[in-house]
Amino acid sequence: MLFAWMLLIVFLALIACMFEDLESDTGSQSNPNSQVQLAPQVGQVNRFFNKAISGEAPSYAMYCTIAGVVAYVLLSKDVNPLLAIPIGALVGEAIHVIFSVTAHVGRTAAQKRFEQPIYLDVLYGHLLPIMTHGFMATLCITAIAYIQSNIGSLSGMPALNHPFALPMLGFIWGITVGAIGSSTGDIHYGAEREFQDRPFGEGKRVVYHGKITRYADCGVRTQKDIVYFCAKYGGPVTGLTFGVIILFENWRSLVGMMLSGYLPGVQATAGSMTAIIGIGVGLVIGIALIVGNVVIVKWARKRYGPFVGE
Amino acid sequence: MDPIILYIVACVLVGGVLASLGVHLLPVGGAPAAMATATGVATGTVMLMLGAAMCGLFTAASVATYTSNIWLVALSGAVASWLMMGVTMLLANLLYVFGAGVVPVSGRVDMDPITKESQKEYKTPQCDGHGVPNVSFISGMIGALLGGFGGALMYFALLKYANFEPTMAGVAAMGIFVANAIIAAYNIGGTIEGFQDPKFKRLPKAILTCGIISLLSGVLVWVVANMGGLIL
Numbered sequence: 001m002l003f004a005w006m007l008l009i010v011f012l013a014l015i016a017c018m019f020e021d022l023e024s025d026t027g028s029q030s031n032p033n034s035q036v037q038l039a040p041q042v043g044q045v046n047r048f049f050n051k052a053i054s055g056e057a058p059s060y061a062m063y064c065t066i067a068g069v070v071a072y073v074l075l076s077k078d079v080n081p082l083l084a085i086p087i088g089a090l091v092g093e094a095i096h097v098i099f100s101v102t103a104h105v106g107r108t109a110a111q112k113r114f115e116q117p118i119y120l121d122v123l124y125g126h127l128l129p130i131m132t133h134g135f136m137a138t139l140c141i142t143a144i145a146y147i148q149s150n151i152g153s154l155s156g157m158p159a160l161n162h163p164f165a166l167p168m169l170g171f172i173w174g175i176t177v178g179a180i181g182s183s184t185g186d187i188h189y190g191a192e193r194e195f196q197d198r199p200f201g202e203g204k205r206v207v208y209h210g211k212i213t214r215y216a217d218c219g220v221r222t223q224k225d226i227v228y229f230c231a232k233y234g235g236p237v238t239g240l241t242f243g244v245i246i247l248f249e250n251w252r253s254l255v256g257m258m259l260s261g262y263l264p265g266v267q268a269t270a271g272s273m274t275a276i277i278g279i280g281v282g283l284v285i286g287i288a289l290i291v292g293n294v295v296i297v298k299w300a301r302k303r304y305g306p307f308v309g310e
Numbered sequence: 311m312d313p314i315i316l317y318i319v320a321c322v323l324v325g326g327v328l329a330s331l332g333v334h335l336l337p338v339g340g341a342p343a344a345m346a347t348a349t350g351v352a353t354g355t356v357m358l359m360l361g362a363a364m365c366g367l368f369t370a371a372s373v374a375t376y377t378s379n380i381w382l383v384a385l386s387g388a389v390a391s392w393l394m395m396g397v398t399m400l401l402a403n404l405l406y407v408f409g410a411g412v413v414p415v416s417g418r419v420d421m422d423p424i425t426k427e428s429q430k431e432y433k434t435p436q437c438d439g440h441g442v443p444n445v446s447f448i449s450g451m452i453g454a455l456l457g458g459f460g461g462a463l464m465y466f467a468l469l470k471y472a473n474f475e476p477t478m479a480g481v482a483a484m485g486i487f488v489a490n491a492i493i494a495a496y497n498i499g500g501t502i503e504g505f506q507d508p509k510f511k512r513l514p515k516a517i518l519t520c521g522i523i524s525l526l527s528g529v530l531v532w533v534v535a536n537m538g539g540l541i542l
Contacts, residue, residue, distance in 0.1 A: 031344035031352050057357040163371050163476035172364045172480075176394070179361025183353035184402045190344030190352065191410040191440075201411035203346040203437035233409055241401040245394050249369060252389075262376065271376030275386050278373070282389035286451060289396035293403060293447045294425065297414050300407045300441075306431040 001155040002263070006250040009144050013173075013246040016140030018239025020060060020177050021185030023133035025230045026126060026223050027051040027100055029059070030182045032190030037107065038210035040116035046214050047119055049126045049223045050107045053099045057178030060141075061171050063134065067092035067142045068170025075146075075166070085146055089139040096134045097127055126223055133227075141177060144246075145169035157263075177242055184241050188234025193226050201304060252281040314471055314541060319528035321380075321467030325460035325483070326490040326524025330516050332457025333359045333494035337399070337446035340500045342438065346412050349439030349446060349503045351402055355495040356488065359457055361398075363487055366391035366458030367480055370465050374476075380466050387462025388455045395454035399442045406441040414441025419506050424448060439503070449504025461487050472535035486527045490520045 024030050026049070033052040040046070053059045071088030075081060101123070108118045145166050152160030162169065195204050196213045216225040256278035257263045262270040338358055339350030351358055370387035377383065406412050415432045416422065417439025422429060424445045433439060442450070464486055468479035497516040502509050535541050 031341040034341040035345065055354050055357045057353075057361060159375075162368075163375055164368075164480055165477045168477045168480055169368070172368050175357075175364045176361045179353060179357045180398055183351040183358055183361075183398055184405060186344040186352045187346070187402060187405040188409045191346040191406070191412070195345070203412055203434035203440035205434060205436035206347060207436060209345070209347070234405060237401055237405055237409075241397055244401075245365065245397045248393050248397070249365065249390055253369070253372065272379055272382055275373050275377045275379070275382040279382070279385050279389050282386075282393055286389070286392045286396050289393075289400050290444075290448060290451060293400050293442070294444055296400070296403050296407055297427075297441075297444055300413045301427065301432060304411065304413050307434055310435070 002151070002157070002160070003254065005147055005151055005155055006254060009147055009250065010243050010247045012140040012144050012147075014239045014243030016137045016144065016173075016239075017177050017180055017242030018235045019133050019136035019140070020056070020181040021238035022227050022231055022235045023130060023137060024056055024181055024185060025189050025227045025234070026133055027130045028223055028226075029053065030056045031186045032194050035190070035194055035210060035212050039212050039214075040111045040114035042210035043114075044211055044214060045114075045116050046212065047122050047220050047222050048212070049104055049122055049130075051100050051103045051130070052107070053103045055178065056182040057175045059096075059099070060137070060178035060181070061174035063092035063096050063138050064141045064145075064170040064174030064177075065167050066095055067138045068145055068167035071142055071146065072166045081146055085142045086139060088142050089135055092138045092142075093131050093135045096138075097131050100127060100130050122222055129224065129227070137177065141173045142170055144173055176245075180242050180245070181238055185230070185234050185238035188230050188237075189226060193229050199309065202307065202309065248282070248285050252278045252285065255281055312541075315532050317471045318467050318532050318535070319525065321463050321471070322486060322528030322531055323521060323524045325464035325467070326486055326520050326527065327517055328456045328460030328463070329359070329363070329487050329490040330494040330520035331513070332453040332455075332460065333491050334498060334502065334510055334513050334516065335449045335453025335456065335504055336395070336502070337442055337450045337504045338498075338500075338502055342501065343440075346406060346410050346440040347437050348501050349415070349417050350442065350501060351399060351450070355498065355500070355502070356491045358398075359453075359491045360484075360488060362391040362394045362454045363457055363461040364484070365394040366461050367465055367483065370462035371476060371480060374466060374469060378470065380463070380470075383466045384459050384462040387465070388459035391454040391458025391461070392451055395450050399447050399450055403442050403447075412440045414443045415439050416443045416445060416503055416506065418503050418508065419445070423506055438501075445506055446504040449506070453504075468531060472531055473540040474535070482531065486524065489523055489527070493519050493523065
């Protein structure tokens with residue numbers, strides 16, 4: 001039963017991080033937004049949604065904590081979790097949309113001197129996708145926090161409940177999901193989709209900066225064309241990152257608990273052994289990751305070869 | 311003097327200094343890395359370290375419920391951070407290689423000091439490197455290990471020696487961690503590739519500053535715990 005709940009957490013983590021990354025593409029939230037911001041200054045007036053409220057990690061920590069606090073309060077009033085968690089996520093997203101409007105309008109208004117207009121259809125048309133993508137991410141994170149803070153009670157071993165309160169877990173996973181979405185997912189949007197008319201297979205040179213691809217397959221490009229592209233590779237890989245992290249984290253703890261005899265029955269004497277096995281398994285996985293990176297780098301060097309071109 | 315004061319202050323001091331050291335070892339490329347214009351992971355220094363440390367904090371809090379050995383708790387936190395960083399950098403590299411078609415190279419050194427692979431001819435001109443090369447990957451793993459260890463050590467000191475409530479201990483440990491990470495981020499000025507980067511030589515200044523800040527934080531924790539009646 002414990003294992004089943006852990007797998008559910010992993011699945012929710014995968015969904016959460018994927019939607020978090022796609023939301024950051026829909027709203028142009030994170031690092032690649034520096035180019036959207038720069039574009040009008042180099043004469044590239046565009047129809048991108050310019051929303052950089054803050055770094056993804058602090059902003060998602062905020063939405064998830066708000067969602068967690070609202071859910072926590074509702075749960076303490078004996079509201080069913082199936083109702084309390086979505087209501088919490090909805091409140092978090094209401095704040096998200098308010099910040100999206102102020103961030104986009106404020107930033108674009110500041111670019112008046114570069115003749116960048118505020119397109120109202122861009123503003124209205126993107127708020128709903130931002131909210132829905134963000135809602136999925138916040139909902140999944142709040143659900144993860146709820147399950148983890150009650151995992152012992154849910155699986156019949158109350159001693160295994162996580163010591164942190166639900167809002168704190170929402171905060172922790174909000175920070176982590178934002179950090180991963182920002183560090184992994186941004187690459188597909190920033191290095192590829194934002195500069196799609198530049199040569200593929202090379203780093204984007206400093207002279208290209210600000211000169212983003214403004215035209216889509218049909219018509220003028222907005223964020224909606226970007227999210228459809230990034231959902232094919234960048235989003236799922238980002239989701240996989242968070243899913244794999246949660247999987248390894250939980251799996252090594254569970255392996256430690258099983259091998260040391262901590263479970264079933266929660267034998268307190270086996271606690272230290274559980275931790276030692278968990279640490280050992282974690283170190284082995286980490287070394288495997290280093291080897292994986294060596295293999296990928298070697299493959300890329302061989303397959304792509306030295307830089308050719310100007 | 312009560313030895314508990316020494317324990318609390320020492321753990322917070324060591325935790326803070328390790329956090330600062332960990333941040334210096336992470337390969338962080340900031341916004342340019344998202345465009346494959348700089349080497350490293352495409353996010354801010356503090357955000358990345360905090361993401362890794364939060365993973366560590368989560369696991370450390372779980373482990374602290376079934377063991378009261380400080381080293382095991384701190385090491386569990388360290389390994390959680392190390393896994394988080396490892397998976398993040400590996401999958402970021404997958405995106406660089408298969409999504410953008412770039413070869414991970416370092417922009418600061420001509421030859422990878424660990425694998426001895428040459429870097430210069432693989433680098434795009436007018437770029438400061440791209441992707442996460444092996445040396446940066448290993449540097450980042452070590453950084454996450456140290457940072458996670460520091461964060462978990464602080465958490466344990468607050469939880470067991472200063473008798474904070476678990477959630478409160480988590481919030482306080484994170485606060486001290488963030489302060490140290492931000493000082494380190496200022497010191498490296500946005501981007502760093504790891505220990506092979508010339509910016510790494512600025513480390514002593516950050517260690518000194520973070521040492522002073524952590525010392526003050528440690529004393530503050532003790533004052534709060536003592537005045538709040540948590541230490542009897």
